Amino acid sequence: MTSSTAMARVLVDELVRGGVTDAVFCPGSRNAPLAFALHDADAAGRLRLHVRIDERTAGFLALGLALRSGRPVPVCTTSGTAVANLHPAVLEASYAQVPLIAVTADRPAQTIGTGASQTIVQEGIFSGAVRLAATGTVAGGNASWRALVGRVLAAATGGPPGPVHLNLPFAEPLVPGPSVEVPDGRPGGAPWTAVPPVVRSAPPLPLDPAAPTLVIAGTGTPRFSVDAPVVAEPSSAMWPGSLRAGPWLLDAVRPAQVVVAGRPTLHRSVARLLADPDVAVHALADPHGGPWTDVPGTVRAVGSLPEITSPAGWRERWCELDERASAVLDAAALPTGLQLARDLVAALPDGAQLVLGSSNPVRDVALAAVPRTGLTVQSNRGVAGIDGTVSTAVGAALAHDGPSYALMGDLTLLHDTTGLVIGPDEPRPDLTIVVLNDGGGGIFGLLEQGAPEHTAAFERVFGTPQTVDLAALCAAMGVEHVPGLPLDPPSGIRVAEVRAERASLRDGHAALREAVRAALA
Template sequence: MNPSTLQAQVIVDELVRCGVTDAVLCAGSRNAPLSFALHAADVAGRLRLHVRIDERTAGFLALGLALRSGRPVPVCTTSGTAVANLHPAVLEASFAGVPLLVLSADRPQEMVGTGANQTIAQAGIFGTAVRLTLTGPAGGSAADNGRWRSLTDRAVAAATGALGGPPGPVQLNLPFAEPLVPDGTGAAPAGRADGGPWTSVPPIGRDAPVLPLDPSAPTLVIAGGNAPAGLHDLPVPVVAEPASAPWSTAVRTGPWLLGAPAAASLKPAQVVVAGRPTLHRAVQRLLADPSVATYVLADPNGLPWTDVAGTAQAVGSLPPLTPDPSWTHRWRTADTAAAKALDQVMDDGTAPIGLRLARSVLAGLPDGGQLLLGSSNPVRDVSLAAVPRRGLTVLTNRGVAGIDGSVSTALGAALAHDGPAYALLGDLTLLHDTTGFVIGPDEPRPDLTVVVLNDGGGGIFGLLEQGAPEHAAAFERIFGTPHRVDLAALCAATGVGHLRVDVADVAAAVVPAPGLRVVEVLADRPSLRAGHAAVRTAVDAAVAAALHDAG
């Protein structure tokens, strides 16, 4: 057996022994040894292989598989720009703490800098975005069995956080010398007889001291992505983002209440930050308020704590909280009033379609369902309008909050989910990753419904400063970015089902169905800013009245 084939077979065998169940592959020449080894493992039923033609799509597919399963997922590419195309997914995995394994095939080191085809200096190409970069030797023999396996175990341990740092992406750069295809001779050396990894690495346990806060003070918990479990049913209000663990029992209208002019009596004396909140400016203003004491829960996986404004006084664990019941009662009174006003403006059609769509989708999904939210308006629409509920797994790409790769992330997460799977995306987010729908005839295909709000461009910018009337002359072209893509034709070209419905019919459209399909809902983008302002006015008035009546 030639050295490259031998090395690739040993590495793939060790990945399986480390618990890898899925792998993503892009075709290439230099990664041929790994391609044959991964295919053989797939045929033998040892792992499930997913082949894609676009490395950026492949990276996000692997990200979605790892995000949902919690297991490390390798993505394998050939050398050169193929590796560079993984950078967006690597960055997302880095900030979100997702165990992504980059298996980058490379030319032997002596070819770098010689002008050899498809050769760049790719070891370390991801910089500080990866937890660890390892480079294997080119060539070798059966005597190197333990060295190759140990290298693989170290990469998996770094990706899963077992080396002491937080989970995240790891690059295993693998130079392969020719010949690159199997020669049909010999067999790869065996691993441990018990089927386990060559080197067993235990998980890292982390304990944090109790936060030195005042348990009886008016306290508000702010929860974002990666917020730890165990924050349900606290005796204080929790304002949570949809993909955070405590969202299902959080204050529904929390983002509206934090920005309400009449909500001075809802201002806490102290805030506890859990995870990484990124969605709402009202939350960021509260965390920057010098009159509010800010504390941060330590991340159980060792990710850095969030402190954008530099106000955090301590990082640790949450003690039992014993606030005056009137504190929670005020928040409950305001939330009830705000929710009633919010539902009224959505029911009468005053609210933007995006908010109404978010409420309908979340209410219509079956228990056991999974929903991936696009990083632009969809995740904010759900946060602002949907009724929090149990029975759902909600995911987002909020590590770096890009819209790239969202279709592929949703596909990967759906392939790792045991139940009906959905995504709620904007039209530009869908268009940014149309190659996610390019799936070969022999590849695993999930049952996934992608609900797309199509307002013909970039709606979120209309809600930001650049969407103000004084910028109207330039806005549409450089921020609105209008397009004329026919989503039905796009779906037909890629073999994806398509259905266009009104927002009132969305609940019926998200009934579980087999296959991959897009449910398109049309919206009017120019009215978005005024629609949000109308909702803001209605909610503020209702909260002011409720708090006045409550004294």
């Protein structure tokens, strides 16, 4: 067996022993040893292989698989620009603490800088975005290769979890020789190096236990019990028990102290609250050792949550305001995006998963939907980009035991159309992608650049109108297209298109804000 083949087969064997159940692969020549090793592992039922032709799509597919499963997922590429195409997914995984493993084939070191084809400097390409950057060597041998995988998995799942780069210079020949036996690992399928999970403890926060306290929960929040009102983002584990109209209430009533959990990023009303010098802001420590959120620099302490006892009437006051605002949200003629978000979340069956696109969809759910149990909500809020959302949703659906849905805008879909290109031999999820098609970038109409004084420039450079026929696009991709919002369980992948217009979006949101403000007065 050639040295490159031996290394690839040992690495794949040890990844499986370490808990890897899915791997994503993009075709190439230099990564041929990994292709054969992964194909054989898939054929033996040891892992599930997903092959994609686009490395950027592959990176987000692996991210979606890891996001839902919580297990590390390798994405394997050939050398050169193929590696660079993983960078967006690596960045999202880094800030969202998702255990993604970028396994990149490389040319032998002596070819770097010689003008060799498809050759760049790959070591360090992801810079500080990865928890570990390691390089394997074909001269390492069985024990060295297996120990390397142990370090890679420990870094990907450690404190905090995140992406790892494993760069593998493969020397020719790149295809297997006559012998394909894998050098022995530990007996019984055990990993070569057993590494315990990293869990950190922190002292209790120095809170006033009787002060009016509010919890702000963002993505990455662990679920916990607290005797205080909670304003949570949809992708937070605290969302099911949170105030439905929480983001609308923050300018109407102020707590004495706030506990920030996870990474809230959606609402300007939250940002204003956390920047208020009259509010004592504290942060809940990440059990994996990740950083805390403190954009305005107001956090006074980081720690664990002590016992809190809400003052008489404090929670009741928030619940009363929540009911008033919710009544407005239920009675008003909502903009299409808010209405779609409200109706979709309410209609999904228990056990379903919902992946929310960035920009308006995740905010629409936060502003209009009723928080509920029985639903797993995911969203790429690490860097909060729109790229890779289709692929993330496909990956998350493949890792979910139940029906999956995604809600995104038309530009988000078009930004990742290759996420719909799935080969005939590849695993396909049951996934309905609900697309709010308003012919451009709706969120910008709600921001400062959407003000009337910027009308002359707005539509071309911010609205970015598009006229793509989504039905024809889906037909070309071999994906079912349906108009409106189907609620029957999906079979395979389908795109459900809901039409909307952007012209009245800004005024519609403004009118809704005024109606809620009047109800809370």
